[in-house]
Amino acid sequence: MNAQYRYILFYKPYDVLCQFTDGSTTPRATLKDYIPIPGVYSVGRLDRDSEGLLLLTNDGPLKHRLTDPKFAKPRTYWVQVERTPDEAALEALRHGVRIRGYQTRPARVRRLPEPQDLPPRDPPIRYRKNVPTDWLEMTLTEGRNRQVRRMTAAVGFPTLRLIRVRSLRLTLEGLQPGQWRELTPLEIQQVREDSKEQSSSSRSTL
Incomplete structure (x- = not known):
């Protein structure tokens, strides 16, 4: 595992954009207002008017596996x-x-x-x-x-x-809106394991 990879679990509040920059002329809250870590990006998105669990990382291959629809x-x-x-x-x-x-x-x-x-x-x-x-x-x-x-x-x-x-085995337990934390080594291992499962095994849980 690359020691430089970061894995962040964030409880996104309502009315916060799921990005670090905003080109609007009217200032709006973004991830930058909450997470002072450069180079990480959200895995998937939540609408501005939605709340809850958001995973952020700079691990590009993992992000791809978690967001590719076929998985x-x-x-x-x-x-x-x-x-x-x-x-x-x-x-x-x-x-x-x-x-x-x-x-x-x-x-x-x-x-x-x-x-x-x-x-x-x-x-x-x-x-x-x-x-x-x-x-x-x-x-x-x-x-x-x-x-x-x-x-x-x-x-x-x-x-x-x-x-x-x-999302996968990650939950919001212990977090309030606007709070974030690093994933534990066990959680990182679980996310990496889950990211390699094929779509058929994921759909079988529904």
Whole structure:
């Protein structure tokens, strides 16, 4: 293992761009505001309005294996949606839905009790008094642009809040929004092992 490689686990807050620079004329928060380590890049992306687990590294070959669609690495999200999905909507998400001419891969989807220890979002979700919300846990093996949001919208239940809580065997345990840490030697070993698994073995977990 190259001793110069860095592996960073970051809890990305809401309203932070998943990049270190921003060409906008209106200043926006970026990874540079939180992570003072040059030369690392995010493995995959989270939308500006999404939160949660982000892995950063300067290990180019590893980054390629983890982001190449053919390797189908599982990622788990907690998703707060508007209204309460029925079983037909959940089954549609599990089997895959058509969004923008593309059929999504099968996903693991289950109803989730409202998380009790979840850090509040800043700013908070704007609730509608007469419209309930529900939480889902979704595990996908692909990461197309705004995919989770488009999937839930396709079955009639728009996403209000989206948090990535797990990627491979990495979780957010011990981190609060805006915090980061180096991966442990064991975690680095696990990530490298998981990155070499083929897509068929990853999909078999769904």
